[in-house]
Structures are given as C-alpha cells and as structure tokens.
Amino acid sequence: MNVAQLVSVLVILLLVATGIALASQWLRIPYVSGLVLAGLAIAELLPDEIGLDDALILNVFLPILIFEAAINTDISRLRTTIKPVAILAGPGVMLSSGITAIVLKWGLGLHWTPALLLGVILAITDTVSVIAVFKEIPVPSKLTTIVEGESLFNDGVALVLFTLILKFHASGSITVVEGLQEFIVVIVGGTLVGLALGYLSIGLIVRSDEPLRNILLTGAVALGAFQIGHSLEVSGVVAIVVAGLIIGTVGLSSNISASTRLTLLSFWECASFGVNSLIFLLIGLEINLTTLWNTLPAVMLAIVAYQLGRLLCVYPLLALINRFDRPIPLRWQHVLFLGNIKGSLSMALALSIPSSIEAREEVIAIVFGAVLLSLVGQGISLPWLVKQLNLSKVSFPEQQIEDWQAQLITAKAAQDELDSLLKTGILPKSIFEEMRAAYQVRVAAAEKALREFYNRRNNDLKSEKQQQTKLESIRRRLLLAEKNALNEARRKGILSDMIVQVRLKTIDEQLLNLDDH
Incomplete structure (x- = not known):
C-alpha cells in the first residue's frame, strides 16, 4: 500500500x-x-x-x-x-x-x-x-x-x-x-x-x-x-x-x-x-x-x-x-x-x-x-x-461543598500565576493588585462558606465521616508540602541535614497515622 x-x-x-x-x-x-x-x-x-x-x-x-x-x-x-x-x-x-x-x-x-x-x-x-x-x-x-x-x-x-x-x-x-x-x-x-x-x-x-x-x-x-x-x-x-x-x-x-x-x-x-x-x-x-x-x-x-x-x-x-x-x-x-x-x-x-x-x-x-x-x-x-x-450517592450539600472547593482551588491557582507573572516583570504592579484583589474576594467567599459548613458538621454523623475523609486527604497534602519544603531547604543549604532528618521522621509518623485511621 x-x-x-x-x-x-x-x-x-x-x-x-x-x-x-x-x-x-x-x-x-x-x-x-x-x-x-x-x-x-x-x-x-x-x-x-x-x-x-x-x-x-x-x-x-x-x-x-x-x-x-x-x-x-x-x-x-x-x-x-x-x-x-x-x-x-x-x-x-x-x-x-x-x-x-x-x-x-x-x-x-x-x-x-x-x-x-x-x-x-x-x-x-x-x-x-x-x-x-x-x-x-x-x-x-x-x-x-x-x-x-x-x-x-x-x-x-x-x-x-x-x-x-x-x-x-x-x-x-x-x-x-x-x-x-x-x-x-x-x-x-x-x-x-x-x-x-x-x-x-x-x-x-x-x-x-x-x-x-x-x-x-x-x-x-x-x-x-x-x-x-x-x-x-x-x-x-x-x-x-x-x-x-x-x-x-x-x-x-x-x-x-x-x-x-x-x-x-x-x-x-x-x-x-x-x-x-x-x-x-x-x-x-x-x-x-x-x-x-x-x-x-x-x-x-x-x-x-x-x-x-x-x-x-x-x-x-x-x-x-x-x-x-x-x-x-x-x-x-x-x-x-x-x-x-x-x-x-x-x-x-x-x-x-x-x-x-x-x-x-x-x-x-x-x-x-x-x-x-x-x-x-x-x-x-x-x-x-x-x-x-449504586456506588456513590452525591447529595446536594456534597455538591455544594465541591463547588466551593473548586472556587477556592481555581482562585488560589490564579493568584499563584499572577504572583509568577509579577516576579517575571510581565505584569505591572497596579494591574496585578487589581486582579489579585478580585480573586481574593472569591477566595474569601469560598473559605467563609466552607468554614461555616465545617462548624455545622457535628449535626450529621454521616456527614462527619465523609468530611473526615476529606480532611484527612487535606492533612496528607499539607504534610507532603512540609516534606517538600524541608527537602528543598536542605538542598539549598538553609537547614542542616540533622534537623531535617528529625523533622522528616516526625512528618512520616504523622502520615502513617493518617493511613492507619
């Protein structure tokens, strides 16, 4: 052919x-x-x-x-x-x-x-x-x-x-x-x-x-x-x-x-x-x-x-x-x-x-x-x-939570990109401040809505269990971010190896405790 x-x-x-x-x-x-x-x-x-x-x-x-x-x-x-x-x-x-x-x-x-x-x-x-x-x-x-x-x-x-x-x-x-x-x-x-x-x-x-x-x-x-x-x-x-x-x-x-x-x-x-x-x-x-x-x-x-x-x-x-x-x-x-x-x-x-x-x-x-x-x-x-x-029943409150989380994640990502553009000189500071403030309004609204929900989560045991899983996932990501920051500080010579090893061991234990629950 x-x-x-x-x-x-x-x-x-x-x-x-x-x-x-x-x-x-x-x-x-x-x-x-x-x-x-x-x-x-x-x-x-x-x-x-x-x-x-x-x-x-x-x-x-x-x-x-x-x-x-x-x-x-x-x-x-x-x-x-x-x-x-x-x-x-x-x-x-x-x-x-x-x-x-x-x-x-x-x-x-x-x-x-x-x-x-x-x-x-x-x-x-x-x-x-x-x-x-x-x-x-x-x-x-x-x-x-x-x-x-x-x-x-x-x-x-x-x-x-x-x-x-x-x-x-x-x-x-x-x-x-x-x-x-x-x-x-x-x-x-x-x-x-x-x-x-x-x-x-x-x-x-x-x-x-x-x-x-x-x-x-x-x-x-x-x-x-x-x-x-x-x-x-x-x-x-x-x-x-x-x-x-x-x-x-x-x-x-x-x-x-x-x-x-x-x-x-x-x-x-x-x-x-x-x-x-x-x-x-x-x-x-x-x-x-x-x-x-x-x-x-x-x-x-x-x-x-x-x-x-x-x-x-x-x-x-x-x-x-x-x-x-x-x-x-x-x-x-x-x-x-x-x-x-x-x-x-x-x-x-x-x-x-x-x-x-x-x-x-x-x-x-x-x-x-x-x-x-x-x-x-x-x-x-x-x-x-x-x-x-019928593996997953998604209730309206859960959909609302994920909507708030999506709003928070996207606004934070946009703010990070704005920070990067300012540092490289692509974006003037006046425009940067105006655009970042608009995103900050979205961040504040999403954080307030999520905070109010988590304050009410004890009213429903099922909701408590579901949100506990979400919180464990968030804690795991935060601990991994801490590990990454420690390794980066050691690589740059900011922190000594001995201090970093002790902190890393503590974080690893916390991660294992999360997995065991």
Missing part, C-alpha cells in the same frame, strides 16, 4: 471514529464498543492490508497509552491504594493466569506452553471501557484509583510473564528459582531505567518551560524508555510507568508555568484518545466472523476460564487485604470483577507469538474471539451493572 492509499484509509478511519463518538453518545453505549462494532461493519470496504500490527502496538501505541496514564496518576492518591493495587497486579495476575491456563489445558487439550500463554494474555485488563463508564456514572475516587493503578502495573507484570514463558519454551527447561530471579531482574532493571530517564528529563522540562519542546521531550521519553528497556532485556513497560510517574509528579509540579502544564497534559490526552480510537477500530477490522463462529465453543470456554481466574483473584485476595488495610467494600469488588474487559494488548501479544509455538493459530483465534465478546458484551452491559450497584 502506497502513502496516498494509507492516508485515504486513515482519513476514513478518523471520520468513522468521529461518527461513532457522536452516535455512541446519542445511543448511550460505550464508545469503544461502538468502535469495535463499526470496525466489523466496514471491514469489507477497506484493503486487506489494514489490520492490527503487533510491532506497531507494542512499540508505539502501548508506550503512548501507558505514559499518558502514568503522568496523570497522582502518587499521593496511588499510595493510599498501593496494597490492593500491588496484590491485584502482582499475585493476582499470576493466580489468574495459572487458573485460566489449567482450565484451558484440560478443556481444550492444549500443551502447557500455549495454555500458559493464553492464561497470561487473558489475565490482562483493559480499563478504557471501565474508566469511560466512571466518567458518566459517579463512583468513589478511591475505586477509580484502584482500577487505574492496577491497569498501570498489570500490563508490565503480564508482559514479563509472557517473555519468561517464551524463554522457557526456547531453552527447554528453567527452574522456579531461575524464573523468579529473571522476573525480579527484569522488574528492577525496568525500574532503574525509568528512574534514570525520569529524573534526567525533569531538569530539561523545568529549564525549557516551553510547551512544544516539552511535548517532543516527553514523547522521546515515552517511546525511548520502552526501546531502552527492550535493548537491555528488562521491562520497557515498567520503565515507562516509572518515568511517567516521576515526570507527572515532579516535572509537572509548580516549577513550570500553568500554560505549559496544561498544554502538555492536553496533548497526551488527545494522543491517548486518538490511539485508543484507532486500536479499537482495528480490532473490529481484524476479527473474522467465520473464524469466530468456528471457534465459538473454545472462545466461550476461554471466557469462562478467565472470569473464573478473575473471580478467584479478586474476592479472596481482597478479603486478605481487608485484614491489615482499610476494607475494600464488596460492591467495589463486584466492579473489579465485572470490569474484567480485554483489549488491544491481549491481541497484540497473541499476534507476537512465534510461529514455532504449537497451536499458535488456535491461540490467536481464541484471543480475538474473547476480546470481541468481552468488548461488546461486557462493555455494553457494564454501565447498567455499575449503575445498579
């Missing part, structure tokens, strides 16, 4: 994606499910060369999606849910993969290698559909953080396991100890690569503070982290996650202007949306309905197998978490189980299986069928199921 044909096909796909975005909003169905169905409908109208390419997804699309998720992840929020996230993305993936592999080995008569590969591929969760539902139906923010956090680390663990299984097949034998050592080395190596790239890029981002240059830089980091990890035989996905978390938390802090931060995050949001749209359209194009019909019994068994694996992963492991951490409500666990939707990475891994693997074509057909039925069946039914669980 020449360049002109490729551009024509790309224009068609973009127009179809735009039309599906409008239609899905009107029909009240998930956008990604609509894209897959549209891909099925237009498959005959496009050249046969158009379809999923595992190298393109793994080397370009996947780094973009993971990096966008990482830079938008608040580490302080992730830290409060790290235990359930870690146990679901670590032992959970292994347990789910093992259960799925055992069921498919005995149910379909597969050898261990293709069965284990199927187990890992079908243990991957794609949260695009789930997060899209959360944007329409109010759910607790902590549940959203768990879903996003699990997805962030789930891909890395699954890719490492996939690589280890292929190495085992190529070498013919590998002990459990050797496999565990390889797993640890790959994860730790990817973490070190991500740390190095993340911290090296922070200085350039802050020094440049220019949107277009920083877009190019972060693009190079996202794509380069995966390639460097692959060349060093460590996890490129883990490298992307770590680099993205560092850039999002430190690089996009108050050290750069609000306009640069907003432009950068908007670019990555658009890139992620565009990539997702193309991927899910291509999934529909790739599915052969005749092949799906012929393998339907095996596909249905695979769906039962991975759902069983997810069932035995979510409920028992989170019940274990409840013994030494804040309990995860049962209704939240239902969402984590029901939101077990498959996506593009599963199909990319299936296509990347070497031809030397026995039953490769059967594995690919099963994965493609399972992904299609998952996206269409679970994707369309999930909004209704989440709504029935």
Whole structure:
C-alpha cells in the first residue's frame, strides 16, 4: 500500500471514529464498543492490508497509552491504594493466569506452553471501557484509583510473564528459582531505567518551560524508555510507568508555568484518545466472523476460564487485604470483577507469538474471539451493572461543598500565576493588585462558606465521616508540602541535614497515622 492509499484509509478511519463518538453518545453505549462494532461493519470496504500490527502496538501505541496514564496518576492518591493495587497486579495476575491456563489445558487439550500463554494474555485488563463508564456514572475516587493503578502495573507484570514463558519454551527447561530471579531482574532493571530517564528529563522540562519542546521531550521519553528497556532485556513497560510517574509528579509540579502544564497534559490526552480510537477500530477490522463462529465453543470456554481466574483473584485476595488495610467494600469488588474487559494488548501479544509455538493459530483465534465478546458484551452491559450497584450517592450539600472547593482551588491557582507573572516583570504592579484583589474576594467567599459548613458538621454523623475523609486527604497534602519544603531547604543549604532528618521522621509518623485511621 502506497502513502496516498494509507492516508485515504486513515482519513476514513478518523471520520468513522468521529461518527461513532457522536452516535455512541446519542445511543448511550460505550464508545469503544461502538468502535469495535463499526470496525466489523466496514471491514469489507477497506484493503486487506489494514489490520492490527503487533510491532506497531507494542512499540508505539502501548508506550503512548501507558505514559499518558502514568503522568496523570497522582502518587499521593496511588499510595493510599498501593496494597490492593500491588496484590491485584502482582499475585493476582499470576493466580489468574495459572487458573485460566489449567482450565484451558484440560478443556481444550492444549500443551502447557500455549495454555500458559493464553492464561497470561487473558489475565490482562483493559480499563478504557471501565474508566469511560466512571466518567458518566459517579463512583468513589478511591475505586477509580484502584482500577487505574492496577491497569498501570498489570500490563508490565503480564508482559514479563509472557517473555519468561517464551524463554522457557526456547531453552527447554528453567527452574522456579531461575524464573523468579529473571522476573525480579527484569522488574528492577525496568525500574532503574525509568528512574534514570525520569529524573534526567525533569531538569530539561523545568529549564525549557516551553510547551512544544516539552511535548517532543516527553514523547522521546515515552517511546525511548520502552526501546531502552527492550535493548537491555528488562521491562520497557515498567520503565515507562516509572518515568511517567516521576515526570507527572515532579516535572509537572509548580516549577513550570500553568500554560505549559496544561498544554502538555492536553496533548497526551488527545494522543491517548486518538490511539485508543484507532486500536479499537482495528480490532473490529481484524476479527473474522467465520473464524469466530468456528471457534465459538473454545472462545466461550476461554471466557469462562478467565472470569473464573478473575473471580478467584479478586474476592479472596481482597478479603486478605481487608485484614491489615482499610476494607475494600464488596460492591467495589463486584466492579473489579465485572470490569474484567480485554483489549488491544491481549491481541497484540497473541499476534507476537512465534510461529514455532504449537497451536499458535488456535491461540490467536481464541484471543480475538474473547476480546470481541468481552468488548461488546461486557462493555455494553457494564454501565447498567455499575449503575445498579449504586456506588456513590452525591447529595446536594456534597455538591455544594465541591463547588466551593473548586472556587477556592481555581482562585488560589490564579493568584499563584499572577504572583509568577509579577516576579517575571510581565505584569505591572497596579494591574496585578487589581486582579489579585478580585480573586481574593472569591477566595474569601469560598473559605467563609466552607468554614461555616465545617462548624455545622457535628449535626450529621454521616456527614462527619465523609468530611473526615476529606480532611484527612487535606492533612496528607499539607504534610507532603512540609516534606517538600524541608527537602528543598536542605538542598539549598538553609537547614542542616540533622534537623531535617528529625523533622522528616516526625512528618512520616504523622502520615502513617493518617493511613492507619
């Protein structure tokens, strides 16, 4: 296919994606499910060369999606849910993969290698559909953080396991100890690569503070982290996650202007949306309905197998978490189980299986069928199921509180930007004082309204508990701000290391006490 044909096909796909975005909003169905169905409908109208390419997804699309998720992840929020996230993305993936592999080995008569590969591929969760539902139906923010956090680390663990299984097949034998050592080395190596790239890029981002240059830089980091990890035989996905978390938390802090931060995050949001749209359209194009019909019994068994694996992963492991951490409500666990939707990475891994693997074509057909039925069946039914669980009732007083908080946050942010403009000489002091005074009126009004509400909070026990959670979140952020100020003072030589260490220890104890309540 020449360049002109490729551009024509790309224009068609973009127009179809735009039309599906409008239609899905009107029909009240998930956008990604609509894209897959549209891909099925237009498959005959496009050249046969158009379809999923595992190298393109793994080397370009996947780094973009993971990096966008990482830079938008608040580490302080992730830290409060790290235990359930870690146990679901670590032992959970292994347990789910093992259960799925055992069921498919005995149910379909597969050898261990293709069965284990199927187990890992079908243990991957794609949260695009789930997060899209959360944007329409109010759910607790902590549940959203768990879903996003699990997805962030789930891909890395699954890719490492996939690589280890292929190495085992190529070498013919590998002990459990050797496999565990390889797993640890790959994860730790990817973490070190991500740390190095993340911290090296922070200085350039802050020094440049220019949107277009920083877009190019972060693009190079996202794509380069995966390639460097692959060349060093460590996890490129883990490298992307770590680099993205560092850039999002430190690089996009108050050290750069609000306009640069907003432009950068908007670019990555658009890139992620565009990539997702193309991927899910291509999934529909790739599915052969005749092949799906012929393998339907095996596909249905695979769906039962991975759902069983997810069932035995979510409920028992989170019940274990409840013994030494804040309990995860049962209704939240239902969402984590029901939101077990498959996506593009599963199909990319299936296509990347070497031809030397026995039953490769059967594995690919099963994965493609399972992904299609998952996206269409679970994707369309999930909004209704989440709504029935009634996870979050937002009362009018709570909406009013958040409105006041939004007013306070935006006015304070604008005042900070005005301070920055005055210091750089862009804004005359007379105009600065006039504009800052206008924002101060908004700040004072919001603070007064919030103060009056908190003074009345003892009248309602339920309101007390809800606001206590909000206050704990505020206290945590204040303590983290204190830690940041101490570290900055030590770096500049204002405070001695001994004094800083004592203060940091006290603050860490206060943070731990907050997490324990």
